[in-house]
């Protein structure tokens with residue numbers, strides 16, 4: 698069967714080969730999304746991220762129905778924080794730091810409730826979950842090997858936050874030769890202006906490190 702389909706995107710349409718494409722869902726974790734969690738303790742409005750959950754759940758359902766490879770990532774650290782550089786741990790003056798007790802367990806520590814993915818987007822058996830210590834999903838993880846093994850060349854990038862982990866991962870992927878489509882209504886930022894400009898940056902200059910497209914375009918291509 699022909700698995701290639703062209704979708705409307707910015708800065709221009711892109712041909713997607715569904716057999717070589719993975720849906721990447723970045724850091725949709727309770728610590729970032731839930732009221733009372735780490736993100737909110739940093740002074741952020743989590744409603745800005747909650748907006749993503751509905752469209753992303755719909756895209757995930759379509760991807761699963763189409764047998765697309767699905768990859769989830771989680772930002773976090775080992776309980777002894779040996780994989781958290783002091784530069785990350787100690788910066789700023791937050792009310793809570795990584796590893797401190799928070800509303801949902803120790804903040805951004807692997808195995809804690811708050812570190813895990815929100816119920817609406819819980820990984821299913823057989824889906825890859827990448828635990829990453831950094832903002833990018835390639836740094837110090839098995840992601841490159843997992844994608845190579847499956848012959849993946851294109852990524853649909855979703856999750857939070859647009860200008861941090863989504864950007865870093867997309868830039869890392871672009872440098873590694875992947876074509877990245879960042880799904881505009883399935884990525885979120887705590888800052889509305891960063892959301893808008895973050896998306897514009899990707900597609901500017903002829904698509905300097907990727908494409909952007911609305912989830913409706915992708916769902917139509919998957920069904």
Ligand code: C5J
Nearest residue numbers: 724772857858861862
């Ligand atoms: C942040 C992330 N913003 N997942 N993490 O610290 O974007």
